[in-house]
Amino acid sequence: MVAGVATAAAAAAWLRVGQDEPPGVRPASPLVRAALHHAASQAEKRQVNWRGLVRNRSLWLLAVSYSTVGYVEYLLIFWLERYLKQVMHYSTTQSRLAAMIPMLCMAACMPLGGWMSDRLMPALGYRRARAAVALLGMCGCAGCLFASTFARSAGYSVAAFAAALAAIGVAEAPAWATAVDLGGKDGATSAAVVNTGGNGGGVISPSLSPWLVGVLQPLVGEAAGWAWALRLGSLVCLLGGLLWLWIDASERAPASG
Template sequence: MMKPPEPAILPHQHAPRQTAQPNFVSQPTTRPSRIRWLILSLLFLVSVITYIDRGNISVTARQMMPAYGITDQQMGWIFSAFVMGYALFQIPGGWLADRWGARVVLTGALLWWSICTAFTAMVAASELANLVGTVGALMLVRFCLGLGEAVALPTFNRAVTNWFPAHARGFGIGVAIGGIGLGSAITLPIAAWVMMNWGWQTVFYLSSLLGLGMGLLWWLLARSHPHEHPWVNEEEQALLEREPPTSIDVPWRTFRQTPTVWWLVLSYSCLGYVAYVYLSWFYLYLVNVRGFDVLRGGIYASTPFLAMLLFCPLGGWVTDRLAANYGLTTGRAVAGMTGMVLAGVLIALGALIESPFLAITCLSFGAGWLYFSIGAYWASTTDLSKAHAGILSGLMNTGANIGGTISPTLTPWLAHHWGWPVSLGVAAAIAILGGLLWFKIDPGKGLKT
């Protein structure tokens, strides 16, 4: 009897054009490091410090003015002295940032203005006051403080340009400058509380210590370029374009021949005028005109700056999304114009409303919409020329501070002669004008060659 044949064992057949590949170990993937967000967080904190050191005098003025016999008009001169120094050094500050990088330049600036902040508390008893008088000495110290702080925002723009890709720079600069809102918001109530308990001089000393500490932190943790930072891996570097070394020569002729540059400067001058109404006079307006006491005035005066904190990065995100979907020119113009026009409308309403709390609400949202447009302005300078982002933004911010130099002095003068509704109405009209000027701004074309 024969056994049945055993079934044949055939080798496994692979599908046509497929080859079996051994896969014993899955290949690991390395995620990009996130040091760019550390840099942005540090810029946000520096922004907070700048506005603590800038805005503390608007609170301490309440005790400084009677102590030294300073009038409203003289205090306006002191406010304007800061803005004059701030305006004059914007372009040199931007050039320094382009030339030497954000790490070195911002560290030096923090040290400089922190020393000036401390000196504000003691200058009236110094030899300088004997030479030029108390008002003159305060004007000179505030002017020097302005020179130091002028470096900050153009350096922010240089850092964001180096550390963020093109599609995220509006949001990046919006977050960085949004620290203005937090710094201004916390300065008013905290400075008022410190002043009531320990005297106005202590406000300046504490502000100075914060600045010195921030300068040390920035030096230790920040670098000017991603490839210089030891914590940045290759994957994160691959996300960012490495910019070749910036030429020392500034193409001034090209700037002069590009109309968008000058329309940006003019429009941003309008924003600067309005912003300095809030920075210089809003707290005193609430206390002296709307009838709030010192501490409650400090709390309510922080609301416009909290609105800035929220609206500034929001506007940066919106302008980036609009630019990605509709082109640079449309994306920047829609965000910039919307913010400025709505700011003007709300400021005008706040000036006319009798209810103090409704007025604060309108004026606060007016400040928020004003800063909604910030990302569009600053990203436009980078759109025009990445290589010269620092100096272009410094040039633009010079315009803002020309407006800001006029505002602290003109605002009380208008209020004295025609009342605060007229004074704030002028600011509202200037905001709307700044918004309409976006019809002339075309960053998508770049610099004229």
């Protein structure tokens, strides 16, 4: 609710002070606006080069890799609070507050990945800089997520989850920048392909994980069931990170005429 009110206030402020024209410039007349609109409508329309995108191996590898990012992120977004409450025995209020910490860590580290890859480009080159940061982030997430299953206290568990999501947050910027670059002039479409992969992974994990816990709970107990669900997420993330060894950020699709 607080976020909704803040967003509404920001939108209202923008409507109040926002301008269509730069400061000090007289607004365009209706005739000029009509001419500009006509010119834009008559501009040559270029079709998306689907053939080039479909043949772009790196784009599809990135889409699969990003699906593993979605798998892990949605797993924790949907089930971390319940895990902390049911397995680590936090109260309802404590589990809600504690579950917020890893999410904030992920958000804080997202810009860091872009900064790191930009700084590494002079030394490693375009392809290796992007791949190195993404691989480091996703493998780091896999390791921290795996380590979380051995935590014996709620505090250590939250710290491990925070480190896991912080690490995968680092991988976000290289993934999105590469998604746009791979499409060339069709960068928006290639980014949509990658984002679809991420959402695909995000659809699977919130359903698969509790199902796996339900299957394992009669055999090993709820805590161990969740541990194996998290370890599966760790393995998925590791495999997705390793795909960056074959993703070439400079493999752009040719533009269609």
